[in-house]
Amino acid sequence: MRTATRFLVLVPAVALLTGCVANRVREAPILVNGERVKNTDSLVAAVGARGDVDRARLEARRDSLNQVAMSTCNGAVCAALARGEVVLGMNTAQVMVATKTTPEAWSLRAAGPATIMTPRTLARAPRDGTGELAMVQLQNGGVSTYAYRERQGLRVVAVAEDTTTAARNRVLGDRLEREGDDFLSAGDRAQALDRFDRALLLKPSDPGLEYKVAALLDLQLRPVEALMRYQRFLQQLELERIDARGEANAKLTEAVVRAQQRIIVLRRETEGAAPEPPAEDIRD
């Protein structure tokens, strides 16, 4: 056979052979039988040793802060330090001791006599016995205002009364009521009722809130509950001895009249008459 003919036969043969060969994976193995998987015990020990050094450093700082805080505290501040709570009048060292933190957890900015301490990271902000702190403001070296980050937003403490449970409840209740108003204006009555109900737990003697709940229940065609709420609203007004005089009562006069009307209607309905929906306006 001549060379050209042989070449012509060889080329298709090679092509055919190549086509028959499967797509083989040609990667060098990185771990094969007989080799060993490395042990991480030494790494764990090294991390532990490094961590111990860091912790010792932080503990030394906390010790020195404790020393400063305790040597400069007076009665109320010392008691708050023992409870682990920030109070008005504390200095920066005392704030850190009350929150069990070191300067690494805070970002300090000073401008003249004022200093503002904010958490370095909001993901894990320092917290005292009451809650998570969002900001601490110091005036002339003593805490003048501080704020907690709570579910309904920031709660600012600027006077001693703000630290009481009643004051906290009032602030949180107001926030919930505002949220309820927002839902109501957006047409979401169920969410609005939920917020007003929760606010009522925090502000149980707020007749305006009671009236809003009663009116919402009335709109949702829940006459028995609405009746009870209207009655409680009027009872609260009586208890507070708000008569038809004064600015506060002027605001509520219309609500009182409407509540009395609805009580009559709802009583009739609960006794078997056909339901009569109330007017949409529930403002007190």
Add this chain to the structure above:
Amino acid sequence: MTPFIVRGFQMSLAGRLSLPRAGRLALLAIVAASAAACAPAKRVSRIDPNAVTDLSGKWNDADSRLVANALIEQSLTGAWQKRFTASHGGKNPTVMIGSFRNKSMELIPIQTFTRDLERAFINSAQVSVVASKEEREEIRAERADQQNNAAADTRARQAMEAGANYMLQGDVQSIEDSEGREKIIYYQIDATLIDLESGQKVWVGQHRIKKYIERRRLGME
């Protein structure tokens, strides 16, 4: 002398046995078979637990250890732990091992590597670990029992458990690809530490394993 002929072999009158070639082979086979039968049916030996021993190509102890090593290294050298310690005056973060799901088609024992990770956290003394949900059930039952039956000064107090800051969750997923005698299995193991309060993911660890399995034309699988 006329040989005494028995089927398959010849024996001379003098008693000498002379086997034909086929007969000798048959005898040899019988001897070999009986020798094999007398030998022990299995051989057991202790080997290094760190040794890689791939037999079928499926998930095995070496894979589990590789995953554990990778997750230990990534989690202990990550910044999340240092950040927490720094912002909490030296306090260790507390971790709880949550659900780690096997979403692959193989039977993969998850706890072999989650236990390794737990052990590394505790041994490093940089991360505290609290009992998982299942473990806590048993502990709580025992604590409740102590309130009625143990002496007052030896009772474990109620409602004094340490709350976890983070929960470790994760999953194992696999992808298979095969053609003829070749097969590729890819495993991806993802682990996440989630802040229990904010729901933020503070650390994500990942390890990937890719196996190439080739079956020979001749030979046992």
